[in-house]
Amino acid sequence: MKITIDTQSGFCFGVVNAIRAAEKELKTNETLLCLGDIVHNNAEVNRLKDKGLEIIEHEQLHTASNRKVLIRAHGEPPETYLKAKENHITLIDATCPVVLKLQERIRKGYEEIKSQGGQIVIYGKEGHAEVNGLVGQTNNQAIIINHPDDIHKIDFTRPIKLYSQTTQSIDGFKQIVDLISKEITSLDNGPNQFTAIDSICRQVSHRAPHLRKFATQFQVIVFVSGKKSSNGLALFAECKKTNPLSYLISDTDNIEAKWFTDVETVGICGATSTPMWLMEKVAQHLHRNY
Ligand code: SF4
Structure with a gap:
């Protein structure tokens, strides 16, 4: 193999x-x-x-x-x-310096928009440590949008500045931008200042298209990631899109022999939180056992 x-x-x-x-x-x-x-x-x-x-x-x-x-x-x-x-x-x-810079931008953005009666919106996962840090820059006033259904939390008649948690998907962010823009244009006497600041970290966003391609090059994909990593789950979903025989494991004891029946090529990949030594350990385990 x-x-x-x-x-x-x-x-x-x-x-x-x-x-x-x-x-x-x-x-x-x-x-x-x-x-x-x-x-x-x-x-x-x-x-x-x-x-x-x-x-x-x-x-x-x-x-x-x-x-x-x-x-x-x-x-x-x-x-x-x-x-x-x-x-x-x-x-x-x-x-991370990228997160520090984003915190600073949000802090300044909040000061500006507060004086105009506007709102800071953060596209991110409620309760995630990075999002807690970002919301903290706004005196805990920022509105968190995790899903398109959450946009009802926004008052479209007031100015809006939208930012993103660094690890969110670009497509998801674009969808939220489109939804907010539509809501604003549908208002009769629409205000309004809407600024969307794409603050997604390219360390992560570049990985999705790369992994979609990587996943097509092997019969089976073993994706190594902690089950708590939101970045890991998102990137695993990208692999699964182009290769349904993609499996998520957090360590070698999650590996199942039946995945490798009649299989000749296996690709091992992981999240931004996956150590290289763990992917190497998985490779050695597969070499030894299959
Ligand atoms: S993904 Fe990594 S480099 Fe990018 S902001 Fe998060 S911690 Fe920093």
Whole structure:
């Protein structure tokens, strides 16, 4: 069986930076706290836990006085920085520079539109850490649109600035832009300023067309990703579109022998949160067993 790993899959630079920051700290400190999973991949989280990384949740921040806490690539809302200061916590801020820049744009956008009585809209997943960080820039006033049905939350008679969570799909974003534009033009005395800011990270958006093509080149696709990764689920869906024999696994124990009956070519790929070492482990497992 010929097995090929997609060299374009794996961590984006934002995640690489965060992991490097954690590893650097753990060289000189026995433990380091991290606010939430450093990456949506259990295998990688466990590897770093073995080196001394401890994952904490927001509710535990008050117990972390005088300790170091890492902020992962997704970023955090301003409240987290305040809480850290109140509790004498030293933050190691590994927020991805792309997310930091977006937070800043949204903060400025909010200040502008607030004075015009308008609304900030974020196309993203409610409750996702990055979205929480973005909404925090608007004093928690931003409207979150996760699905086309959610657009009823917007008041179309008032100015609108639309942004996107960095990992959303471009097609989904375009659909929301079209729906909002239609609603505005259907108003009799339509106002209105509507600005759509495409803030999708190209580290992710370029991967979808690439993976659709990659998936056609093999009989079977094994897609490696944590089940909590929204980017992983979206990219897996892209593979499945062009190759129905695509399977999602988080580690080798999810692999089923029946997938490889009479199969000669297998492509292995993954999400932006999938470590290369895990895709290599899957390849070795397939080589050994099939
Ligand atoms: S996907 Fe883009 S924005 Fe998100 S962490 Fe990676 S590089 Fe940063």
